[in-house]
Amino acid sequence: MDVLVFGAGSLGSLVGGLLARQHRVTLVGRDPHVGTVAAEGLTVDGAVECHVDPDGVTEVPPDASPDLALVTVKAYDTDAAAAALADCHPSTVLSLQNGLDNEARLADRLDCPVLAGTCTYGAMLEEPGRVTCTGVGEVVLGPREGGQSPAADRVGAAFDEVGIETTVAADMPHRSWEKLAVNAGINATTALARIENGAVLDEPASEVAAAAARETARAARDAGVDLSDEAAVDAVHEVAAATADNTSSMYQDVLAERRTEVDAINGAVAERIDAPVNRTLAGLLRAWERARDRR
Numbered sequence: 149m150d151v152l153v154f155g156a157g158s159l160g161s162l163v164g165g166l167l168a169r170q171h172r173v174t175l176v177g178r179d180p181h182v183g184t185v186a187a188e189g190l191t192v193d194g195a196v197e198c199h200v201d202p203d204g205v206t207e208v209p210p211d212a213s214p215d216l217a218l219v220t221v222k223a224y225d226t227d228a229a230a231a232a233l234a235d236c237h238p239s240t241v242l243s244l245q246n247g248l249d250n251e252a253r254l255a256d257r258l259d260c261p262v263l264a265g266t267c268t269y270g271a272m273l274e275e276p277g278r279v280t281c282t283g284v285g286e287v288v289l290g291p292r293e294g295g296q297s298p299a300a301d302r303v304g305a306a307f308d309e310v311g312i313e314t315t316v317a318a319d320m321p322h323r324s325w326e327k328l329a330v331n332a333g334i335n336a337t338t339a340l341a342r343i344e345n346g347a348v349l350d351e352p353a354s355e356v357a358a359a360a361a362r363e364t365a366r367a368a369r370d371a372g373v374d375l376s377d378e379a380a381v382d383a384v385h386e387v388a389a390a391t392a393d394n395t396s397s398m399y400q401d402v403l404a405e406r407r408t409e410v411d412a413i414n415g416a417v418a419e420r421i422d423a424p425v426n427r428t429l430a431g432l433l434r435a436w437e438r439a440r441d442r443r
């Protein structure tokens with residue numbers, strides 16, 4: 149399979165690197181990382197290890213026509229990804245991003261099947277040319293509207309072939325909303341309280357996280373997806389326990405003074421329904437982002 153990874157930072161480099169064990173892969177990202185990959189190859193270390201030689205470029209090549217375009221930019225760069233991919237007419241697109249609506253925004257601009265995905269692998273770009281797998285998890289993917297499709301089966305088989313733990317799912321709307329509830333509960337709470345994921349199991353953080361997850365479940369039901377409050381809160385507890393020592397991606401962003409994905413997570417819930425907890429969490433993170441912009 150000819151795979152183009154748009155947004156070869158931490159996650160894109162890990163998944164692209166693993167796919168490059170069997171497939172022809174082009175990493176589109178930033179220098180000096182992609183230049184180093186082009187010159188010296190990509191090293192994957194940590195929980196999975198390999199050295200591979202994908203192409204590394206800063207723009208989608210003019211002659212590209214990939215079988216699969218993998219979107220791994222942050223949620224706030226999704227529209228730019230869609231614009232860049234529109235010219236190369238990929239046969240299939242898969243988003244592995246966190247946050248709501250990434251797939252819908254890609255589908256608005258692209259004339260091919262857009263698959264939804266969730267990913268619980270952990271990845272960290274340590275230095276140009278080297279990405280660490282900080283935890284083996286699972287990729288779940290399928291048609292964004294639910295059901296089955298030949299495109300989802302083909303991509304699932306390509307991931308399986310290189311040893312990525314993969315499930316092709318017929319209920320992606322439910323799974324995407326459940327992942328959103330986990331991120332809505334854990335990410336902003338940990339970023340604002342400056343705690344590791346495991347601390348979300350204890351009061352008073354647990355009540356904040358559970359309230360954000362329950363509101364997310366209500367927004368899911370409002371959108372026609374059957375996610376109960378109890379299932380959403382259970383998912384937060386399961387993930388917080390399984391990733392107890394993790395610094396959530398939003399807490400990492402705050403520590404590194406980077407923009408967060410709060411608009412696509414808590415902000416997206418508060419945009420859809422009256423959700424005071426998510427609105428407050430989003431407001432506090434946005435206030436921090438504004439102060440950061442002024443510094």
Ligand SMILES: NC(=O)C1=CN([C@@H]2O[C@H](COP(=O)(O)OP(=O)(O)OC[C@H]3O[C@@H](n4cnc5c(N)ncnc54)[C@H](OP(=O)(O)O)[C@@H]3O)[C@@H](O)[C@H]2O)C=CC1
Binds near residue numbers: 157245271
């Ligand atoms: N890292 C992880 O373990 C996991 C991440 N995710 C999700 O995956 C997504 C990506 O996360 P992550 O990999 O950590 O993020 P990164 O910021 O590490 O990677 C995204 C990369 O894409 C680059 N990029 C953005 N726009 C362009 C462009 N127009 N052209 C070329 N390169 C571009 C960014 O560069 P620049 O910063 O310079 O713009 C950055 O290097 C997020 O939605 C995240 O929530 C999900 C599960 C696990």
Ligand SMILES: CC(C)(CO)C(=O)C(=O)O
Binds near residue numbers: 394395397398
């Ligand atoms: C699952 C979780 C909460 C793991 O840290 C995550 O997706 C994130 O940090 O963005």
